[in-house]
Amino acid sequence: MLRRSIPLGLPVMAFLVVVFVVEATRGTTGGFAADQPTAGRPLEAGELAGLPTPAATAPFGPPTQNGGAVTRSFKVTGLAPGDVLHFYDGALHDEGWAVSTVPAKGTDGLWRGQWVRNDRLLQVTAEPDVADGTGAGNGAPTSQLDLLLCAVPRGA
Numbered sequence: 001m002l003r004r005s006i007p008l009g010l011p012v013m014a015f016l017v018v019v020f021v022v023e024a025t026r027g028t029t030g031g032f033a034a035d036q037p038t039a040g041r042p043l044e045a046g047e048l049a050g051l052p053t054p055a056a057t058a059p060f061g062p063p064t065q066n067g068g069a070v071t072r073s074f075k076v077t078g079l080a081p082g083d084v085l086h087f088y089d090g091a092l093h094d095e096g097w098a099v100s101t102v103p104a105k106g107t108d109g110l111w112r113g114q115w116v117r118n119d120r121l122l123q124v125t126a127e128p129d130v131a132d133g134t135g136a137g138n139g140a141p142t143s144q145l146d147l148l149l150c151a152v153p154r155g156a
Helices: 009-025 081-094
Strands: 057-059 064-066 069-077 098-105 111-117 120-128 142-151
Touching: 081 098, 081 111, 081 120, 081 142
Parallel strands: none
Antiparallel strands: 057 069, 064 069, 069 142, 098 111, 111 120, 120 142
16 A cells, blocks of 8 residues: 655644744733733833824724733824834834844734833834725825733743
8 A cells, every 4th residue: 555655844844833933923912921920010001102103103992901911003104014113113222122123024024023121022013004005095105003012021
């Protein structure tokens, strides 16, 4: 009886992709579940609101809190996703934040960067705003901006 064999490299490659995805998403919203211990003081109301935002930024809704993380999404008119991350690289540096993960475009098309200051971690994600990719018809780029702020996990 003939058996069709799967090359050994394929299962190994699939396993490595899963491990990479799991490790890459640690530190995103799913990585800061309510049961994870955090160092430092808990987040305070309004802490996320104190962060800079680019001009022509409008929130999609109020901030949400899940465990030890606060998130908020915005529409940014006039900046492409890479320009949004460039804005944060400069603005956060001026406020004493240090780059934890260099801003870059991922293979999924999302731009991401992470910054730390004292016992806080800020993750910034930007992507083209597919609901209004033309800036309300005026030809300007629009982006969706997501901010996630949390206390730095222990051991980080």
